[in-house]
Amino acid sequence: MDFSGYDPKSPRFGADYLFLNPEKIERVRLQVRVPESSPVIPSLVRLYRSANWLEREAFDQFGIRFDGHPDLRRILNHVEFTGHPLRKDYPVDGRQPLSRADSLELDKGGF
C-alpha cells in the first residue's frame, strides 16, 4: 500500500491510495477528497499496519486527521512545529526554532 496527500484547489485535501496485490500483480488506486472544514478520513491501520506511519506523515504535512488511528502525532517535523508545511499557504522556508530534542525512546507500540 502506498499513500500520498495533496492540496488541490477544491475540495481542499486529497488522499491517494495505491494498493498492490503481490500475488497477481494487480494495482488498485483510490482517490479520496476531503474539504478543509473537516479533513477526516477513516484510518486503514487495522487493515494495513504500514498505514500507521503513512497516515502520520499525511497528518504532519497536511493536517488530514485519521479516524481510528492509534497514535496520530508528528513524524517528520519536530515536536515544537506548529502548522502543516506542505499546505499551499505555508511558506517554503518557514523554519521554526527548536529548543529541545524530543525523546529518543522507542515508540510504545514498538512500531
Place this chain on the structure above:
Amino acid sequence: MGSLLNPGHKPLPAGVTPAQEGDESYMLSRLADVVNWGRKYSLWPYPFGTACCGIEMMAVLGGRFDLSRYGAELVRFSPRQADMMIVAGTISIKMAPIIKKIYDQMAEPRWVVSMGACASSGGFYNNYCTLQGVDEVIPVDVYVPGCPPHPQALLHSVMALQDKIASGNTFERGRKQILIEGLADVPARPPMVMR
C-alpha cells in the same frame, strides 16, 4: 656505504657531518610543535554521515582515496573516542539538538569538518525543516564545498585541518575565531535557540 642512520642516498648539506652508529642524536623542538604534530597525524574521525555526502565519505575512507594515509585511519563511531567529527550530509532542525549533544560528548581537542553544501549552509534545501548550516549549533573548523565534494576535496580539507592544528595554540581551550576581512558589515544570522 652509509650507515643505518644515514643510508647515503641523499647528499647532505655542506657542513653537516653524517651521524655514525653509536653517536647520540637528538632533535630540538617546541613542545607545542611536537604535540601538534602528534595530534594532526593521528586524527580519529567520527563519520557523522546523514545523506549523500556520507557515500563520498565512505569513498574517502576506502581504498582508492585513502584517508588513512593521512593518519586518520581509526574511525570511531562514538564521540567519546573520536576527535574529528565529519558532518557529511543534511542536518534537519529535528536533528540539531542531537548533533549538539553528540558534539558536547567529544573530549577536547576536537575539530569539526563540515562536508558538503548541506552541512555548510543548508545546501539547496532552503526549506522549513533543514538547518541552514551545521555551524548554527556547533563550531566548524573546515568547510568543504561541493554537492557532493569530490573525495580529493575532502582529503584537501583534512590536510587544511592539519595545517590549522599545526599552527594552533596547543593548550588553549575553545577555538579562536578567524574573521575574514570585508565581512564585517554582514549581519550575523540569529542562532538556533538551544538550551
